[in-house]
Amino acid sequence: MKRWKLHMYGFMGKILRVNLTDGKTSVELLCEDDLRKFLGGRGLAVRLLYRELGRGVDPLGADNKLVFSVGPLNAIGVPGDTRFVVAGKSPLTGIWGEANCSGWFADGLKKSGYDVLIVEGASESPVYLWINNGNVEIRDARRLWGKWTFETESIIKDEVRERGVAVAAIGPAGENLVKYAAIVHTAHRAAGRTGLGAVMGSKKLKAVAVKGDKEVKVADPEKIRELGKKIAAETLTNPITRLLRDYGQAGFVPDLQSQGILPTRNFRSGVFEGADKISGQNMAKTILVRRDACPRCPVACKRVVEVKDGPFAPVSPEYGGPEYENVASLGSLLGIEDLNAVCRMNMLCNAYGLDTISTGVSIAFAMECYENGILTKVDTEGLELAFGNAKAAVEVVRKIAYREG
Ligand code: SF4
Structure with missing residues (x-):
């Protein structure tokens, strides 16, 4: 060999x-x-x-x-x-x-x-x-x-x-x-x-x-440097990456809503009446603390949010902020339009080490089962697991991580 x-x-x-x-x-x-x-x-x-x-x-x-x-x-x-x-x-x-x-x-x-x-x-x-x-x-x-x-x-x-x-x-x-x-x-x-x-x-x-600080050898370092500069320059002028920079991935929510493909209430609809509230545009106006970037990336699509007060506090900046998949799976898919609640669930998923997408999809499925009487309060240990019930959804995230119920 x-x-x-x-x-x-x-x-x-x-x-x-x-x-x-x-x-x-x-x-x-x-x-x-x-x-x-x-x-x-x-x-x-x-x-x-x-x-x-x-x-x-x-x-x-x-x-x-x-x-x-x-x-x-x-x-x-x-x-x-x-x-x-x-x-x-x-x-x-x-x-x-x-x-x-x-x-x-x-x-x-x-x-x-x-x-x-x-x-x-x-x-x-x-x-x-x-x-x-x-x-x-x-x-x-x-x-x-x-x-x-x-x-x-x-x-x-x-x-x-x-x-x-x-x-x-x-x-x-x-x-x-x-x-x-x-x-x-x-x-x-x-x-x-x-x-x-x-x-x-x-x-x-x-x-x-x-x-580590070992050198990664490339065949033509000068060409790589040029390429890096070119990518960075194009990134800063491209309208998609500019949107990502300004509003993060959740900045795509209004577009997806207008196309009728924003996953809503366990995928029963592609239009969510609370879309604007969970969008990156609303995040920027309300709870955004700063943008964050990976090394060498001029896009800086990552969000950092903070919620200090209210029923869904605290949301700590250490745990970043939600991207598109997170606001969709923990927001519209559950019929939840409270951005603070979405951010709290996003934070808990990051803290517990849960995949936000599978977590949201699982809760959405359970909510539909609850709505159709397949799951009852006996199964949910008293939780009213209806679409839109943010407090119940936050509690279910914890139960999933600790495998309760
Ligand atoms: S490298 Fe990091 S900051 Fe840049 S676009 Fe990708 S996820 Fe966003």
Whole structure:
């Protein structure tokens, strides 16, 4: 098999493998054929898991593997080069599971010297991984178990005493093996889909912390710099990215409403009478504290909101603010037009480590069942789970994370 060659720019050429059952770690060279045939972090994850996962693997068993991967365009210094992939067999679907997330983690993993981290086996007690410029430690995380994601990140950053550390962590939902638990980074970015947070929980892996400053070699650094400038310039003039910058992804709500495709009341309608209230435009006028950006990105589509008073306070800025998927799944899909309530649910999902989309869709389905008498107050433990009941929806988010009821 043809192995890694130094002339393959854009890759670090290495896999870090960590076995949590026996605590062994190893470094392997990536195969050049795989790098050429299976593009990007996603392609590599597909290739490796297809090769390594046997038939009938239990997604929440020690035999499942969790891959964190990056591709040749990550960490090369252009806007949009920050997304990393997480993949494994999904506990939600029982088949291929994949999620991706922006932020600082891709930089940290790649500049630490790895294109891929494979986590296999399962620890007996909670641990986290600390990957620092190629070195890896499996550290005790018992005191982190049960903590929300922001607190988890903060404690780990204090503990490792390094600057520029990126953390991907689970919250109580992943620990409790909720099948759509997310892996959360910076407390408001998430590899949310397909329940890979539960796979981390099943391995008793609370978090992965990365930091690196190795050089990512590219074939023509000058061309890459030019490309970065061109992308940034176009980004600042393109009307779509300008809308994203001004109002975030939730700025698309009015357009979707006018096209009749805003998911409403468990998809029974595409038009929501409260659309303006949950839009990014209204967010900008009311509770927006600031915009936030991933490294090197001029778009700054991320929102940071704060709610200090009222029935849905607190909404803390550490947990960011909702994007389109969040205001749709936790707002219009539930018939909820109170933006503060939507933001509170969004914050709780980020804190508990829940996928906002699957959470909202599940609650919407339950609300329709309630409306049709299939679920009653006996099932909901007294909650009036009607469309539009924001207080009930907030409580259900908590119940999902802690698997109550
Ligand atoms: S700020 Fe928004 S557009 Fe820019 S990289 Fe992050 S998620 Fe993507």
